[in-house]
Structure formats: C-alpha cells, structure tokens
Amino acid sequence: MDTRFFAAWLEECARVVHEQRDYLTRLDAAIGDADHGTNLDRGFTGIRQALAEHTPPTPGALLALAGTTLVRKVGGASGPLYGSALRQMGKALGDAETIGLAELADALETALQAVRRLGGAEVGDKTMVDALSPACAALRLAVAEGIKPQEALSRAADAADQGAKDTISMQARKGRASYLGPRSIGHQDPGATSTALILAALRDVAVAWAES
C-alpha cells in the first residue's frame, strides 16, 4: 500500500463523510450538539484541499498532514481526537514508501492509543473507541492469520461497524453524551459511526485496489 493508496482512502473518506454528513449530524443531535457531520465534512474537505495543493511523498507524511489538517479545521472533540489519531498513525509509518498489512495494523493500534490517551475513554464508554478498538483487534488477528489485505480490512470494517452498533445499548461516560446519563442509551454514538465509515472506506479502497 503506497501513498496513492492512502490518498485514495482519504479521498473516499471525504466522499463518504460528505454523503453521510446529515446522518452523522442527526445522530449527534440526539445525544450531542448536532455538529458531528458538519465537523468532519469540514475536516475532510480541508484534507482534500491540502492534498490538492501538495501530496506528501510517503504514506506517513500523508497521514501526518491529514491529521494536522483535521486538528486545524475541525475543532470540537472529534478534531483533536481524529487529528491526533491520523498524526500518530503517520508517525508510526515513518518514511516507508509502501506499507504492509502488519505495519498498517500497528499504525492503527497507535491511532487507537492516541485517542485513548487524549480522550481517556475506555471500551464501553460509548465513543469512537468502541468502533476503533474492535477494528484494531480484528485487524491484528487477521494479520496473525495471514489473510490478504482486502479480506483483513473487510473484517476490520465489519468489526468497527458492529462496534458502532453496540454503542446503541451503552450509557455514555465520555463526551457530551455523558451529560444525558441513562438517556444516552438507545442512540448510536456519532463518533463510533464515523469511525465505522472511515474503516469501511479503507476496505472499499483496498478492494478496488486489489481488483485493479
């Protein structure tokens, strides 16, 4: 997986987030402040613009730039969290020009750690961690099993999707939704949902890549 692959991923993220903008905002309206979709749309549009101006030479530099752009454009809780996640992922990938599945799995794990360190959320707190964490675990397992990338990333996407759905029954303990206490139960977390979209985008790009 090279720089073009990761650029395609970010492009696909931008497309999907824009498409699902109102859906994410509606989810956030139920238990937050009705801005998650617009926040991420602004952020990924920013990434698109930044990459149009200049595409960094390596996957690591690309993701670092993407992360920095999110921090600079998004604001809210998701800006620093997703921004740091991508930034740390970029750092983890170093200067390598192509990335293997194992390195990607490690980098995603670094992203998860960045989110957890910054936001302090554990699995079960009804946040993006509930989608990202099972995705990391699924990817790690797939790497251990030696499965091919598009298959492995498909499992990671499924795990993230299931993780997002699992947030429905949770009571939020982090972020705005926690103010609602038990009233947060019954709603899907917007951040976990966007994480699932981002991982589905990764899968889709990997599948398209494998086909071409």
Place this chain on the structure above:
Amino acid sequence: MDTRFFAAWLEECARVVHEQRDYLTRLDAAIGDADHGTNLDRGFTGIRQALAEHTPPTPGALLALAGTTLVRKVGGASGPLYGSALRQMGKALGDAETIGLAELADALETALQAVRRLGGAEVGDKTMVDALSPACAALRLAVAEGIKPQEALSRAADAADQGAKDTISMQARKGRASYLGPRSIGHQDPGATSTALILAALRDVAVAWAES
C-alpha cells in the same frame, strides 16, 4: 331609568365583556395587537370594584365614575375613548335622579361626539364610531317615533350590531388597524364589536327592567 338601572347596565357590560374577552382579543389579534378583550375586561372589572366600594347617587355621577375608572384602568386607545364617552355621557345627564329615553339619546350623542373629538374618526374609518353612530341615529329616530324604551334600545343595539358587521368590508383609517392598509379589509373591528356588546347589554337590561 334610575341609578340602579345604569348600575345594572354597567354590571351587565362587565359580565358580557368578561365572557367575550377572548373573542374580542382574537378580533384584535387579526388587525391590531391582541389586547382589546383584556383591556376592556380590566376596565369593567375596575368599574365593578369601584361601584362595590361606593355607588354614586345619580345616573350622571355613576357614569362619570365609570368613565374615570376606564381612563384609569384601561390604557390603549379604547381606555381614553370609552372613558371619555362615559364621562361625557355622565356630565350630560347632570344631577337628574331618573332619566327619560330622550335624555339618554342625547347623552349617547354626547358620548359619540366625545369619541369623535378625541379620536378624530369618521363613520367608515372602521372604528367604534361605526357602531356607535348608527346606534345614536336609531335611538334618536325611536325617540321621535315615541317608541317605548326596551323597543327603542333594541333598535339601537341592532343598529350597533349591524354597524359592527359593516366594518368587515371597510379599510381602517384610524387606530392600529390602519397600518395594515387594504389588509385590514375582511376583519370585524374589535372596538365596533365591543360597542355593539355594550349596547346589547343596555337593551337586555331595559328588557329585564320592563318585565320586572
């Protein structure tokens, strides 16, 4: 018609205005500021209280007190207009202890003149004048024809009612409704409507008086 008769009239006005309060306010909402019912209800409730404390000895003094009470309690356009009308009516009746129909007709004419002088409205301007003026005319005619009081006052009430209804097709030229220009057409004037109610109350009291 003695002091008790006029006290009964004011009492009946208070009852009817209270009962029709929301109706009058709704009419005022359409072309004014949605307060005519509450204004008059406050005023006639004030009259009721004033009379409970002290009933003046003559019809003239009674109506003068009622007028002053309206001025002191109502505010808005209708307070000074109805207040002056009753005050001038009271003055016109002088110290007489009982009042004949002819004197009443003259006094009502004085009330009309007071409203016209103060507010400057002509017939056709879509105001209380459009109910009061035909009522005065009907009463004067009835006096000339020598008809008995309850009959005469019934004609006056009918004329006021018709006058109020006639305001529906008029374009307002005075008061708040005038701001609407042609959009005031199609709505019955609240002040003309309350004038009709007040004259209907006069008829009802006269009829009850004649029966007992």
Place this chain on the structure above:
Amino acid sequence: MKKLINDAESVVADALTGMAAAHPSLSVDVRNRIVLRATGPRPGKVAVISGGGSGHEPLHAGYVGYGMLDAACPGEIFTSPVPDQMLEAAKRMHGGAGVLFVVKNYTGDVLNFEMAAEALAEEGIEVASVLVNDDVAVQDSVYTAGRRGTGATVLVEKITGALAETGAPLADVAITGEEVNARSRSFGIALTPCVTPAAGEPTFELGPNEVELGIGIHGEPGRTRIPAGTARELVRIAMDAINEDLPLTGDVLVMVNGMGGTPQIELYVVFAEVAAYLREKGATVTRRLVGNYITSLDMQGFSVTVCRLDERLTLLWDAPVETPALRWGR
C-alpha cells in the same frame, strides 16, 4: 404556549418586582407602575419621561437613569399606560424646569399622554411632548393613524436625556427630540410572530418559509408577506425603504435591533449587510448599536433604524449614560 411567568395577569407587576431587585439605581413603584431614578428629581433639570406598553423591554424602563430618562411608565403588555401613571411620574420627578413626554405615535399612547399632559398643565407643571413616528413601513397619510414610533424612540430618549442633563430649557430639549425624530427612519421584518401571555397564541400566522415585512413592535401583522430570503436580501428591502424616504448620506447612526427572540449572532450578520449597504450609498456609519433595544416579546426578526447625525447630535449621543440597558462614560 410556554412562558416564564406566574400568571398572565401579573406579568407586568412581577417583572417590575424583578426590576426593583435587579437595579438598585432604580426606584420601582410596583403599585403605581412607575420606574424612577432612585436619585429623585434634580432641581432645574427638565424631567424626561416616557412610557408605553410592556413587552418591548428594555424600552422604556431599561433606559431610566443618568443621561437618559427620569421615569418610565410601563403599561400592560402592548397596551399604552394610563394617564395616572404619567401624572404620578411627572409629579415625583419634575425639578421645576418642566417635563418632556417622549411619546410613540400610536393612538393609545397619544391619547393617554395627552390626557396626562392636560392634567399636568392644570396643576401648573409645564409639559412638552415629542411624538416619535419613524416607521417608514406605514404611509403617513390621512388614511392611517400616521407612522408608528419604533426604534427612533431609543435615540430620542438618549439624546433628549443627554441635553436635559446639561440644564437646557424645556423648549430646547423638545425641539432637539423632534429633530432626532425628523432625522431618523426605521423598518422592521419578522421571521416569526410573537405570543402575548394573554392571548397565548401567535398574533399572526407565518408559513415556515415566509417573512413579514414592515412590522411594528406589537406583534401586529406588517405590510406584506414574502418568501424568506437571505439576510442580504432582507436588509436590502429594509434599507431601500428607508433610503427612499430619507436619502442615506453623510454621517449616520445605525441601530440594528432584535425583536426579542433573535440570536445576537444573526443581528451581527444583519449589521454586516447594513454596513455594506451604507458604504455602497456613500454614507459613513459613525455610531452604532447592535442588540435588543425595542422588542416584541419573543418575536424573531429585526428592525433597522438610521439617524442622520450632525456634530451636536453626535456629542449628545456620546455623552455619559448610565441606565440598565445603555451605559457608557460612567
């Protein structure tokens, strides 16, 4: 209808009780419904007194204090006060130099202030009145009660108040008030109607995509109804109406006023458009107010008031003022 009230009948009294508790600089007589400067009358100073229906807060009571009003007479919601209130306020606040009534041009206000003025004159207290009628949405013709008094009232109260503070004679204060009124124009637009506590339902109906042009300040319907547009489009309608009546050149004071339920952020968006419009016309905005100054309960919408300033009026505008709703220089 949901409102932060105890009872529709007691709203004005309850709010006055709150004002009394909130502003030690005011002396609030809840029973007589008058709001006075706590400092009492100042000998030799014209007492500037205004009043009108409640529901327009901060007008008028919020403008009682040094450099502006001496007293305010709040009526019931959207109902002009009664003469007794103006009479009592004038008697308590006049300092021997006469009383100026600032009256918004509505039949009710005009008649009640007139009665009060007559009664005061009978008691030997000199009275003058300034009639404010700045609303260009109403045709000033024999077919109407004349233009309504709206936003310019705030300007007239501020400037006559400042002049009165200098010890100027009643005639001068009155003439200056008339001058401010003559130099001012307003136009208002509503996005939503308002709900009075007594009526409990909207004073008029507006579709989800309609706005009402040329509204007053009493929740009354306006001149026409059009599909909602951008802030820029709505401002252009308002400003064109003003400019047609009073060509906008030279130094101007601009007030962008919220009707009570409008978020402040939207008022700034509106102000940006007003400023751009005036720049285009070649006028210079030298003084401005952006906020809720003369409202219609919970109505969403705005009004713009423009006053063509000269040097003297600018100085009077800048003079210190210390009231609950307008304060600078002290």
Place this chain on the structure above:
Amino acid sequence: MKKLINDAESVVADALTGMAAAHPSLSVDVRNRIVLRATGPRPGKVAVISGGGSGHEPLHAGYVGYGMLDAACPGEIFTSPVPDQMLEAAKRMHGGAGVLFVVKNYTGDVLNFEMAAEALAEEGIEVASVLVNDDVAVQDSVYTAGRRGTGATVLVEKITGALAETGAPLADVAITGEEVNARSRSFGIALTPCVTPAAGEPTFELGPNEVELGIGIHGEPGRTRIPAGTARELVRIAMDAINEDLPLTGDVLVMVNGMGGTPQIELYVVFAEVAAYLREKGATVTRRLVGNYITSLDMQGFSVTVCRLDERLTLLWDAPVETPALRWGR
C-alpha cells in the same frame, strides 16, 4: 427554518464581519477567526483569552475589552475553536506576563485548548488554564465528562480580567479564576429547543407543555423533562439543585441569563423569584445581572448562576469594564 443569515456555512464569518463594523474597540481578524482588543497587547499584563463554539453570543467576543478578555476565539456554531486560533490570539496579545486560557469544560474545548497550550509552551510563552465547570445539572463523576462550563464563565472572565488589569502575576490570576469557579454554580431550563443553521431543525423535541431541565448551552437535551410550571416552580427547581450543591448563604452575585430567545420581561419575572428564594434562604444578593449573557442561539429558557462573593471578588467585579456586552465604570 428561517434565519437571518446568508448561508449556513458563512454564518460565523459574516457575524465577525458585522462585529468588526459594529465595534471599533475590537480588532476582528475574520480570516483567522480571532477577536482582539484594538489596543493590542499591554506589556507586563497577563493576557486573558477565551474561546468556544459560536452561538453563545455575547460570549466570548462580546467580552473582549478593557477589564475583561484580551482576545476571544469563536469556533463554528457549537463547536470548539481549533488550536491555531488560540495560538494566534495568544501570540498577538501576550504582553510578556503569560497567557490565561479560560476554558469551559467540554471535551472539545478542553482538548483544543490543551493542544494550543502545549504549542504555546513550546514557543516559550507561559500558559495557565482555568477550567470552568459550574453546571450542577451534570453529575461530576467518573461516569461523565464532568460538569459543564456555563454561566460562571462570564464571571470568571470578568474577574480574572479585572485582576489581570492590575498587573497581577499569572499564577494569581489563574488561582482567582479557579476560586470564582469553585464558588459558582449554575442550572438551566429550556422551554424550547434551538435550531442550528446547519441542522435546520430543532436539536430536540419538546411537547407544547413540556420543559427540559438541566440543559447546557449547546441545545443538547437535559437531564429530565417535566410538564411546564410557573416561573416560581421552575426557579425553585433550579435553585434547589444549586443550593443542594453549594449552600446559599452570605453575599451572592446572581446572574439570570436568557438562552437567546427569551423576552427580557420574562427574565425579570424569573429574577424576582430568584431574589425571593435567596431572601428565604438568608442569602444577600449584592450583585446581579439579568439578560442574555451566554446563550444557545434562539432557545427559549433561562439559566441561573450564583457566585458566593467575598470582599475581594466584589471589588474585582466592580472594577471598570468596557466591552461590547458588559460595561461600567468607564
């Protein structure tokens, strides 16, 4: 949805353009989204800087000026600003005595200000932060993101701003900010939800006879929903919640704050009830604010903030302040 805007995307920029035109005392950088005192930094003075999502006007930009904030960083509607904004504001306004960030306790604000503080520290500029978390509607436990920062923010900004003006060192200014926060509690109640320009529909649903208790300032649903009551009943709920957490005795400052769409007359009705409640408890209201100070766009409702004052805080509260939204003594 009808709003006085040109475009949901440009609301914040357009409003900043309006602010720039409205307040010559401010220097507004629309591109970088920062609002600064036009006077620039003052050497030797701690720069007090705050920021947060837009839609809470006049917070924070309305509090930029002498005796209060040096700069404000407005984010998108209800979205905390990004670190670049705080960084730029701090660099432009610091006077060599360090920077105090006043941060409302929301995950987004906390994280973005933290990143800015790290970056500033790397550049060798001393930074301290005060975290405001006064909202008793939220349980402060490991099961939540902690109490929200609401009304006390205005108090912290005023009082730290006054202290910074005296040339006090950063540590003292920060500790005093924390003290104000520790002595303050708030509770909010909504009669209606609000509508963000981006969402275009209410952020939650409320029945025609329901109110939402324990709301924050972002149109988020609150703790529970109950049938609407009188102002007296609602005030009692809010004040009991505050009093349970911080016994209300001694001298107190009270702020009755409108959520943006609440008529001022209702806020006075609420204030009367709050004052009566405090009298009953034996507390003395020595300072008060009644108006829109920290809002949620067009939401109808109110919040009460109480701060237990001492002599020093009272003096700092009374110190001159000259900002668009809070002004006295100058």
